[in-house]
Amino acid sequence: MSAAELPGTAVPAPPPGMVVTGRYDEGPGYRINRPAGASSWLLTWTTDGSGLLRQGTVETTARAGDLVVLAPGVPHSYAVGPGARRWRFWWTHCQVRPHWIPWLAPRVLGDGVYAVGTPDGTRARIEAAFHRVLADSRWTGTGAPPAPAADDDPVAVAHGSAARELALCALEEVVLLATAGAHPAAPGGDAGDERVRRAEELIAADPAAPHTVRSLAARVALSPSRFAHLFTARTGVPPMRALREARLRHAARLLESSDLTVERVAAASGFPSPFHFNRVFRERYGVPPGAYRSGERL
Known part of the structure; x- marks a missing residue:
């Protein structure tokens, strides 16, 4: 069942x-x-x-x-x-x-x-x-x-x-x-793990950059298909979904800590379309960006 x-x-x-x-x-x-x-x-x-x-x-x-x-x-x-x-x-x-x-x-x-x-x-x-x-x-x-x-x-x-x-x-x-006791880490780790970690670091360092599967794969010396497979297998989410999550987290921090307009927050977080940003932000946090800034959070 x-x-x-x-x-x-x-x-x-x-x-x-x-x-x-x-x-x-x-x-x-x-x-x-x-x-x-x-x-x-x-x-x-x-x-x-x-x-x-x-x-x-x-x-x-x-x-x-x-x-x-x-x-x-x-x-x-x-x-x-x-x-x-x-x-x-x-x-x-x-x-x-x-x-x-x-x-x-x-x-x-x-x-x-x-x-x-x-x-x-x-x-x-x-x-x-x-x-x-x-x-x-x-x-x-x-x-x-x-x-x-x-x-x-x-x-x-x-x-x-x-x-x-x-x-x-x-x-x-x-x-x-x-x-910690389930699987001692091998010195240096698996090469695939290292490349995925490097891609995660690239995303975290600049989530607003115009990353794509192809550009991230090139930075870690993998083919796009191999990179997407390794990334998803090791993180549980596809690369572009991880990128969107990183951008949304960055946007949430900007809304909480800056006076930037919602449009500028969207652009600074890698969302060229404010309409798209409003939609995905609401899906992620339950309220639109303006309401989130005002403290109307779930």
């Missing part, structure tokens, strides 16, 4: 670009079904009981200490594990940082499902990191970020780029701690 065939009410995922995190303690009968998948990545880390996660044709059971990551765009569902009395777990919806993908890649099960069993010695620190994700998501960007507290609301949404980036830093610690 595929995830799309599961019965039950479909539950929408958060809009793309957001960082939404929470901790749940659910009993039998709890189930989330997304026949169209999600536009963001979903990371779950189980602390007690068990959960059953399905994505596409892949099914995996998560028990205490298991990190399960679901890539976007594939039908999925998850529920309390069969026969389990509870499923206590942390979860986060976000757009993962591209360099996390090679860390997760050795534990891929297929259909965008990654499963990692975390060593006992790292679990207390992973738990603490998830508490920081929850607390940092509430940061307003001024003053000190809030300290984690046991009585925090179980769900938080990061508003503003500062809170999103700080929450992602704590989440990066989770991914690194979980995967």
Whole structure:
């Protein structure tokens, strides 16, 4: 049975670009079904009981200490594990940082499902990191970020780029701690990985540049087809989608930190058409650029 065939009410995922995190303690009968998948990545880390996660044709059971990551765009569902009395777990919806993908890649099960069993010695620190994700998501960007507290609301949404980036830093610690023992990095790394990382650096250094698959491939000495294949396999997204995401992140930072007009923000972020920029920005952040600047964010 595929995830799309599961019965039950479909539950929408958060809009793309957001960082939404929470901790749940659910009993039998709890189930989330997304026949169209999600536009963001979903990371779950189980602390007690068990959960059953399905994505596409892949099914995996998560028990205490298991990190399960679901890539976007594939039908999925998850529920309390069969026969389990509870499923206590942390979860986060976000757009993962591209360099996390090679860390997760050795534990891929297929259909965008990654499963990692975390060593006992790292679990207390992973738990603490998830508490920081929850607390940092509430940061307003001024003053000190809030300290984690046991009585925090179980769900938080990061508003503003500062809170999103700080929450992602704590989440990066989770991914690194979980995967560090799974695949020791070879000195120098794989040549394909190095070329993909170089392309990512080129995009990050100047997202507004007129990059194309062909131009990026030429910079890393690969054919366009080979480059596109390697980039997608190692990051989980095609090169031009990664470029668009980088441009949108750059635009969001400019809207938050400058007085440039929306048209100039669009041009400075690599979008020659303000109309196109408004459309894709709204798809990504849930509001048009002007409303985003005014603080009307989801």
